[in-house]
Structures are given as structure tokens and as C-alpha cells.
Amino acid sequence: MRFTELPESPEIVTQDYEYRVNTEVITAVTVSGGQSDPDNSTKVSFSIDGKTYNVGNVYYPQGDSQLAWVKWTTPDTE
Numbered sequence: 001m002r003f004t005e006l007p008e009s010p011e012i013v014t015q016d017y018e019y020r021v022n023t024e025v026i027t028a029v030t031v032s033g034g035q036s037d038p039d040n041s042t043k044v045s046f047s048i049d050g051k052t053y054n055v056g057n058v059y060y061p062q063g064d065s066q067l068a069w070v071k072w073t074t075p076d077t078e
Helices: none
Strands: 011-013 024-032 042-048 051-058 065-073
Touching (some): 042 065, 051 065
Antiparallel strands (some): 011 024
16 A cells, blocks of 8 residues: 555644753653554654653554653753
8 A cells, every 4th residue: 555645744742841950750742643553653752961862663543642751860960
């Protein structure tokens, strides 16, 4: 099966927060738009404090959304 139209790009909703030093944090984003399934999975990249964290195999049906999250630790100093 082939599709002639390009799939809709995912929409990502994020927020900005301030955290205490040396604290474990779980950061999540909602991914939506189009469709993502095992044959066409979505990958989410988090850029945090100069590091990149990748979350792969994010799936959600057409018209729905999915949370993608990463756990990280804030620096020891402000």
C-alpha cells in the first residue's frame, strides 16, 4: 500500500518550568497530529541542559495523542 499524501506532522505542546538544584524531574510532552503506529512510529527528542534525550516508538491513533516523557536530574548548581 502506498500513500500519495504526506502524513500530518505531529504537534508538540510544551511548557517552561523552573526547578530546584540537584532534583530528579520527569518532563513530559503531549504529541498529537496525524497518526503514529508500529510501521510509522514517532521519535521525541528532549534537549535539556546541553544533553539530548531520545524517546522512540511513540504510538497514537489518528485524532488522538500520547505522552512522551523523560526522567533527568537538574544540575548541582543554579
